[in-house]
Amino acid sequence: MDLDLGAVRAFVAVADEQHFGAAADQLGLTQQGVSKRIAKLESGLGAELVSRGRTGTGLTEDGRAFLPHARALLALADQAVGSLRARDRPLRVDVLATRVCPTELIRSFHEANQDAKIDIVSSKGLRTVRSGLLSGAVDVGFARVFGRLEPGIEHIPAYLEPHHLLAGRKHRLAGRRRVRPDELADSIAWMPGNEPGSEWADLYADFRRDFGLTISTTGPNFGFDHMLDQIAASEDRFTFGGEKMRVPWHPGIARIPLVDPVPLYPWSMLWLRGNRHPLLPRLIEHIRAGYTPFDPDRQWLPAADRPLFAS
Numbered sequence: 201m202d203l204d205l206g207a208v209r210a211f212v213a214v215a216d217e218q219h220f221g222a223a224a225d226q227l228g229l230t231q232q233g234v235s236k237r238i239a240k241l242e243s244g245l246g247a248e249l250v251s252r253g254r255t256g257t258g259l260t261e262d263g264r265a266f267l268p269h270a271r272a273l274l275a276l277a278d279q280a281v282g283s284l285r286a287r288d289r290p291l292r293v294d295v296l297a298t299r300v301c302p303t304e305l306i307r308s309f310h311e312a313n314q315d316a317k318i319d320i321v322s323s324k325g326l327r328t329v330r331s332g333l334l335s336g337a338v339d340v341g342f343a344r345v346f347g348r349l350e351p352g353i354e355h356i357p358a359y360l361e362p363h364h365l366l367a368g369r370k371h372r373l374a375g376r377r378r379v380r381p382d383e384l385a386d387s388i389a390w391m392p393g394n395e396p397g398s399e400w401a402d403l404y405a406d407f408r409r410d411f412g413l414t415i416s417t418t419g420p421n422f423g424f425d426h427m428l429d430q431i432a433a434s435e436d437r438f439t440f441g442g443e444k445m446r447v448p449w450h451p452g453i454a455r456i457p458l459v460d461p462v463p464l465y466p467w468s469m470l471w472l473r474g475n476r477h478p479l480l481p482r483l484i485e486h487i488r489a490g491y492t493p494f495d496p497d498r499q500w501l502p503a504a505d506r507p508l509f510a511s
Contacts, residue, residue, distance in 0.1 A: 293338065302342035340471050346402055357466070462499045
């Protein structure tokens with residue numbers, strides 16, 4: 201059969217969102233339109249790809265087998281179209297959030313390449329980066345690489361970002377110039393943004409285990425400024441910020457480096473193999489030139505990240 205790319209795209213959107221309504225919003229279609237496209241695809245393939253039930257939407261065994269090929273097909277199609285448009289458009293870069301480290305890496309690149317046209321995109325982390333790269337929505341993404349990546353996605357170590365402690369002035373450690381991670385065991389790391397299944401939630405699970413931390417993810421999450429207000433009023437709560445993170449000044453917040461060892465957040469740069477944007481090789485070279493490898497004698501990473509960042 202001749203595969204309908206629109207139907208394949210609808211299938212991948214449902215696989216990513218695990219919800220027909222969310223997939224419809226992503227594609228700019230009605231929920232009925234998405235359902236019809238997938239039904240057409242299933243009919244042509246002679247296989248049920250999506251399971252629909254009261255407990256939610258998931259993939260059948262055939263759907264899971266078809267998914268990586270569907271992603272690869274869409275990536276090739278989007279790459280074919282994008283190759284004709286790449287030279288006259290800005291490099292689209294997913295930085296997770298404009299206040300965090302990747303924005304500073306891109307800003308540094310732009311200062312060294314002021315002719316570079318760049319569009320900054322914010323996202324929800326690795327899952328969004330992966331789908332953005334495969335669909336052609338972005339050219340580059342920054343995230344912690346967690347789990348298996350789809351075929352065609354390349355990545356290199358970008359930056360190992362030291363953690364800082366963000367604590368209220370009432371906290372017992374607020375007057376210190378440096379703090380060890382094991383000194384935080386009797387306090388509460390408040391992290392309402394630790395979305396289950398995210399790459400950062402996985403990292404802090406290792407952090408908690410290795411240093412005996414107590415992590416609270418209770419919400420609601422009203423944003424970073426509200427979180428700082430709450431921490432400033434607390435005697436036993438704190439949160440983490442990165443060395444390059446732009447933390448707004450707050451009179452009730454102390455920002456203190458963590459040492460012995462220095463906990464790191466491992467940022468990688470990701471792109472799709474075959475992307476022909478003329479700025480991409482220059483950005484890869486810039487990131488590689490500025491990277492400093494992991495030092496196990498004075499720094500900490502989750503065990504899963506150490507092989508990639510050791511050299």
